[in-house]
Amino acid sequence: MEFTDFTESVTFDYEDSTEDYGFCRLDLNPVDVNTQTYIHSFICALGLIGNSLVIITYTFYKRTKTMTDVYLFNVAVADMIFVVALPFIIYNEQNSWVMGSVACKILGSAYSINLYSGMLLLACISGDRYIAIVQARRSFGTRSHTLIYSRLICLAVWLFAVALTLPTLMYTERYDEPNLPGENATVMCQLFFNEAETAKLMKVLVPSLQMAVGFLVPLLVMVFCYFSIVNTLLSAQSSQRHKAVRVVLAVVVVFIICHLPYNVTLLIHTVSLFKERSCDAEKTRLKVLVVSRSVAYLHCCLNPILYAFIGVRFRSHFRQILVDLWCFSKKYIYSARSSRGTSDTCIQGRVSSEGCNNMSSFTA
Template structure:
């Protein structure tokens, strides 16, 4: 509903009123159908796979990777960022399509969590590519420099930068009731029942028009520059150097490593490039007039490509963590231990049940013997 209400177009009724410009909301039927389909199916898949996959990565690193490497620390932070992102995603989708029933503080907190994890996840993937570049291309020189302390400091810097970039979200996201949804009747405007939350949204709200125009360019510009183009450039540079080194190496695992590098880059571009290209087009045409059909098609494209971009947080565990032989061995050990513990628990319950049955049987036999003796 929010997208339907916030997208509007200016058109002139030339045949009827030559001197008036009328603002009217677009119907946005196509984008509404796309958003319903993406929300019902794609976002559900993203939430389920993202929660399960990243939770398994965190559990494996937390319990079975006690001697962590620099790469492990980066991957653990990526998994935490993705897990928090998919955990906030259902509420984000709800706030974009329906009224926001919670308070203003929760609105700011939710949007801040979304923004922080978006920035941190992308920047941490760039750190992973830089770490792989250092470990493959400059293996000897990087031995003394790739310390756990420097890695943790870099991860902390990434989180601080993500929080800083999310400050506009914290400052300008508000829970408010748009003017077009305000009730016309005074008894409706001040209802006696305080539980009525219809019409309230969680969205950007600015004190003046000039600031609104500036921030509506700055916020998506930062998201594209820091959240996509900068990580993409770092990944292309680093993985290009990794590929050159792998192509010159003589190893039976060379081809598998090359395929993995190409897959990582290809999926990153395939997931994030369509949405950022759509966001760039929308930002460049933010203040130009467009027809309802064009606005509807743009919003539908943005919704579909955004869902594809979100899909990347489900692929990160398979691309980064489960691709490593060391992680897979620890994960198999964790699963084996869980099955072993489950089997022991089941067998202990079975033994306790048998013991209880034997105890009841012995009590019954003892009672029978006692009764025969007293008779």
């Protein structure tokens, strides 16, 4: 039985479809949609809090003194772009993309920008740590002069991410997908092509770039760098070093758990695009793709925990943010007399926190 995939404007064959009129309905049922909405809302809230704290810390409390600091700040910005876009994506998916075609293109490209920039920056962090720990003797005395290079590298990463996102930006469209006769068309925001040859090229090129640049290359860099780091740390025979090893392993394991299922599913989906497949198999494959993609989204919430909050000095800055927020709120609740007393408390809290910062610099 022959069907037309309107997402790609290419004709495919689906076998054993139980749908009438020759259409294979690939939309999710309401239960799946609601579950996906709750998961994405959780990811949005957690990612917004964590990445906001990282950005606020580096903007107002902790200057970017090292290359890793510059990379972490840019990772937080990349993740923030996506978590800010996620509520609008959820809203438009449930309301037939009422915000229009421009919003469809921009929001559709948000994940691509986050994917390419975030993953490449994580690879840069692993490379910087490799140089700092494994090549410590060679890099000693020179790393303080390389801060400008880290900013240039970040600029190059952002430009590269934008360039790789251009196909998604160009071909993502808001369009009406026909349903069964007598039903209203479903409004979609996906890659859409008018020519079959363009569809065949882009439907392979875009996922391949995501898998290669957004997963495989960063994974290989991280495995090499962190494997070398672990060997160096284990040879040091120190309790602090062994704690650092556990952190390194956590970074790699979380990266693999979050991104491997989605990329494997995406690879299977891409390989099967131009093959004859049954409607039920396609429904199952797309459902697995949606679930694994949500797991990949979760990584933007975990980056602040894995790369920032673990550090002793960063945690002290985080505590200072809470103290300052408490003091700020007290000024608007109490009278001028109470505010004077609150200010003294806040000053004492800041002095205490700064003392902790100085002490933690030796243990971070």
